Amino acid sequence: MSLTNATPLEVARAARLGSRQLAVLPVQARNDALTAIHDALAAGKDDILAANHRDLTAATKAAEGGQLSQSLVKRLDLGKKGKFEDMLQGILDVRGLEDPNGKVQQKLLLDDGLILERKSCPIGVLLIIFEARPEVIANIASLAIKSGNAAILKGGKESTESFKTISSLISNALAKTQVPQDCLQLVQTHDVIGELLKLDQYIDLVIPRGGNKLVVTIKNSTSIPVLGHADGLCSIYVRHDSPVDVAVKVIVDSKTSYPAACNAVETLLVDADALETTLPKVAEALLAEGVSLRCDGQSKTALTSKLDQHNAAMIQDATEEDFRTEFLDLTLAVKTIPATSNAGEALDLAIAHINEHSSHHTDAILTQSESMARRFQAGVDSSSVYWNASTRFADGQRYGFGTEVGISTNKIHSRGPVGLDGLMIYKWLIDGTGQVTKDYGSGGTRQFKHQQIPVGHEVAEGMARNAEELELLKNFRAQGPNGHS
Amino acid sequence: MSLTNATPLEVARAARLGSRQLAVLPVQARNDALTAIHDALAAGKDDILAANHRDLTAATKAAEGGQLSQSLVKRLDLGKKGKFEDMLQGILDVRGLEDPNGKVQQKLLLDDGLILERKSCPIGVLLIIFEARPEVIANIASLAIKSGNAAILKGGKESTESFKTISSLISNALAKTQVPQDCLQLVQTHDVIGELLKLDQYIDLVIPRGGNKLVVTIKNSTSIPVLGHADGLCSIYVRHDSPVDVAVKVIVDSKTSYPAACNAVETLLVDADALETTLPKVAEALLAEGVSLRCDGQSKTALTSKLDQHNAAMIQDATEEDFRTEFLDLTLAVKTIPATSNAGEALDLAIAHINEHSSHHTDAILTQSESMARRFQAGVDSSSVYWNASTRFADGQRYGFGTEVGISTNKIHSRGPVGLDGLMIYKWLIDGTGQVTKDYGSGGTRQFKHQQIPVGHEVAEGMARNAEELELLKNFRAQGPNGHS
Incomplete structure (x- = not known):
């Protein structure tokens, strides 16, 4: 976690680079990072609540002056009975979820020794824009790390003190793990949302967590996909x-x-x-x-x-x-x-x-x-x-x-309540043995088989194969660079 | 199919209304419509090729004057060996695909007599913007009807004559089927793309079929999701x-x-x-x-x-x-x-x-x-x-x-080559027997079971249930409106 005053471009580029390292980390490394975050926040409880108290004092004053709503002040309060412990428990709950990464979703024998797989993987870089509630930072950090996505977080200014404290605790905790610190970036600079929403070459998905006005404004000002709902009628x-x-x-x-x-x-x-x-x-x-x-x-x-x-x-x-x-x-x-x-x-x-x-x-x-x-x-x-x-x-x-990541009324990708799966996409992998498309066209010598190979939703490290496939691949790999065994 | 000079707003509203009727048509009705389209185009071959010839003559002239590229003229030609027959076969191929609609993807017993299902359904209204190739109209019409989506089509002006002829043939064919004509709209008015791209309350997905410039321009001018790729490096x-x-x-x-x-x-x-x-x-x-x-x-x-x-x-x-x-x-x-x-x-x-x-x-x-x-x-x-x-x-x-619907380099929804599945989303259905959330909260009397119920990818008309469930539901339904049996 970097609590950063860097430019939006620097933030987004760093998150993109970090995301590629995070995407290939084994689940144990991602879970270890969640444990480290949990322990750091538990140990830092007094500091966090003191910072939250400073936010609350300022917000209460602003509410008395009519600049803030009472309900926002309520949502800001991390000291309310059970809220802090719920936040900590939430991190462990996410850690306990099944790894959504690397699941083989489809498998097809295109031809002998030519196998197509569809495999789940993280989306890349998320931009989370949220209002008030400081516990969202721990929640989003957990979801991002568990799913293998980098996240850029931009919170409301009402909770600046809480965020600063929570994020420096998380930053120190991550430094001792395999998760690159750039994978979680808390942006505290003002007026950067507009700039971030333009960076579609680095940011893959925007998740607004807040009221109708926030969501509508964001949807109308970016060509990056937005996951969420404006209304609930x-x-x-x-x-x-x-x-x-x-x-x-x-x-x-x-x-x-x-x-x-x-x-x-x-x-x-x-x-x-x-x-x-x-x-x-x-x-x-x-x-x-x-x-x-x-x-x-x-x-x-x-x-x-x-x-x-x-x-x-x-x-x-x-x-x-x-x-x-x-x-x-x-x-x-x-x-x-x-x-x-x-x-x-x-x-x-x-x-x-x-x-x-x-x-x-x-x-x-x-x-x-x-x-x-x-x-x-x-x-x-x-x-x-x-x-x-x-x-x-x-x-x-x-x-x-x-x-829950949120509730989506989108018509593509994720609809309704969205779990960790909503932060995943897939890639298509082919394992071949030197095949070319020319052989399958008109006048070619080969025909596609297109045989479905049943898959469990197992994490496939080095893919299960039948004996025939294994033999074929073994022979192929035994060849030297000159093309002969 | 309406070949329309209506305003973009009228077009999009009509497509949206039509889409809801199409979405609930059984697969047989959708397949029958594809048969009707196929037969109408086969019977109208001479008219279509004559119209295509008029487009070609104009385009060849424009190419000689340097206003059009030779490769575009080539793509325009429907008379090339086998191209017309491929177009017709394409319609039958799509008709032969498995129905992607109404597949039960997940099923969960939330509690006794409270079942959650995730079921595939059409996205809604597609906007297809394409250049030159007139066979795309038959291809897209087939994909849209098979998947249960309405489609608004906007073609390049080079192929206006071909489009007019093809679309009036399709329109007449559809009139004799259960598919509402408003579900396929060919917009021939000029300069309407900008307006259509703003209508996110009616249009759910934009699919550009053309070069890099077309795709980039569209991506930068709409908040509607765009499926496709600008580059292939x-x-x-x-x-x-x-x-x-x-x-x-x-x-x-x-x-x-x-x-x-x-x-x-x-x-x-x-x-x-x-x-x-x-x-x-x-x-x-x-x-x-x-x-x-x-x-x-x-x-x-x-x-x-x-x-x-x-x-x-x-x-x-x-x-x-x-x-x-x-x-x-x-x-x-x-x-x-x-x-x-x-x-x-x-x-x-x-x-x-x-x-x-x-x-x-x-x-x-x-x-x-x-x-x-x-x-x-x-x-x-x-x-x-x-x-x-x-x-x-x-x-x-x-x-x-x-x-193939297209190839997507998006990071959400569909990635890589996109088949009919890319035109589908899902909805969450709950079948209950009067349950309320208050009973499951703190102080409530019930606990969620969250038991996965295995599903095949069957089309579930009236969902398979076990004997216990059936008994429970039968008893529930036997109650009169006063709440007693």
Whole structure:
């Protein structure tokens, strides 16, 4: 880790060079580096918390002056119960993950003694731009080293003191490992993001960790691929045949268990047939949790006739804009899906509404019908599409990834919650014995065999081969430089 | 297929809407559309060739006036022996490929009755920008329909007449199939590329098919992901222990079998120990094929002393720029890798040269040593890295994909030759029975199981389940809307 005032170009070039060394380090060396980082941060706890306290003091002052939000101040605090220990445990969790590097994904016999392999490898150099939370530095450092990627980190200025302390501890720790220090660079110079975003010859992937504004700004100012999501406008479509208790439970969890999360529900679509049966129970439960409901005409009419006076008075009118809004708060927009002559038509209206309004993050259907659920899952163009489950399951930990790089609404590479695999790409390797393409063309003497060779997801050091292949290769290698045995 | 003069916004919106219908069509409907296109083009052969003749006449005239290159005129000609039939066969070949859509890639039991699946699906809307070759329209139309993606096509103005005829034939053919016509749009309006490249809310992936200039211009003017490669600067590193006959054969094939191809070799790195043994034989063979050699000082000295007078006189001096040049011609730059105290150091110098100078496309090592080859394959940061084989194997047909979308030097999504898989992404599906996240948090009553369920790459219509799962789901579905059986 270098805490650097170097120019963006120097930073990016050094990271690129370091990345090539890191990419070929065995997993043991990468894991040893994670152990060293863990131990250094554990030993430096008092220094880190003291530095974090300085950041907090400044931020609290700024918040009192109205320049910073209270929620940002909260996110800055590393001293909160369990947060520091969670950060340390996170490093060990990443260390414990299976090595994503060097996995043989496909293997094909092109011809005798000519084998094609697709093998996983690191992407190269990541640029991580994040706001506030100082524990991200340890998290990203772990993910980068484990996956064999170099990383350039640029944090928010609110956490400068914490970053300085954490990064010099990590830097000293790395110096005693095989991981080149240039593989992790913390940029503290101001106003360098614009320059870094231009360096597509050195930087392969940008990962913004922050709010909508940060992500949108970055996406619009670089031709480097950006992994992430700007919005999380999630919807639930509750059909008339859904059990009421399931609807109540799933919708309340999706809205209230963490309203500020990107996977919280923002829009509820309700079958017209369910307006007087399911919806009132759902509304009562949501109102009891303090949720504001913004309803279209039909659902408002139904609710005001069914709810008691107090609750009925709390129902607000929805505007068209409400169905395009990520509230990130205890507010839910409610829209009626009109009754149609057949069940599929109503479903298609709900799908069309979601594809037009949602942010392609996570959407759910509540129904007893498997055929309707399958049509919904195929038709909704979102990264996660659920049947009878809370939208809040969209999360790397819950998906069993062990750790989460972020959530992506991209249409290429990685979609939905992204684990360590999202930091990997592959390369194509051919092992030949002197073959040339001319022999396989028209008038050539050879034909491609294109036989799939089954692979486990083993790390292939020197590739498993059958006896025939081994013999062929042995003979080939026994030749001298003059071409004869 | 609409041959359209609509605005870019209208085109992109229509393609997006069409894409959602196409995405859920069964493979039989997509294959039927390919049959219809094939038959329509076969029946319309005379009309197409007449239109192509009009393009050719205009282009030949322009070429005589110096406004167009002769090679572009050649690429325009659909009447060349076998080209039309190849185009038709290409459609049937794509039809015959396995359906890439709806493959279950991962399956995980999150908890009882809570199953997570990762399933392949189309990306959405592709924008294909191409130069000259009119057969690309049939090729791209086939790939898009087979993979379930909508496509907007913008061709070069040289082939306008061919495109008009081909696209109206395809349009009429599609009208009788289940594939919405809006899924394939040929834009003939001028100067719309800039507008289309801004429409990232509708267009998911840009695929340029053309020269370096086209690709670079597009990459620099859009935040939509671009799949492709600008350059193909490929290298071969020949080590002293490589059999001479292998070196001659592989290098001659890599350079001369199609010098204008992106996978042709442009730089030869030679061990100092091989300058007087292997290199002269390689040089003789290349010179005999008309290749110009641009050599660094050491390799030139060695060659001029070893070659006969005539050949020696043909050796030119290399400039530093030659090692950064994609000649696309019968020219090869030659660089010496100095002798070092151990074999690995020389290897690392070659790897460092390639990582710094090559375009990360395809690079090869010629050696008898497996350990050196493995280090080279791990260390070189290119999409294809070969041991003892011609760089010209980097090709979708040769890799057994059946068809090729293009060759990518991107570091995310698809790398190297790209088959139909490169047009696919995935979505995450959860099938639940009313689960909520609150039950799995601290203080919750449930624990995630995260059990991998083995999957074949079967198309899962209604997912295979075990008996226990089926029972659980049956019971759940038997409940009425009031939550009781």
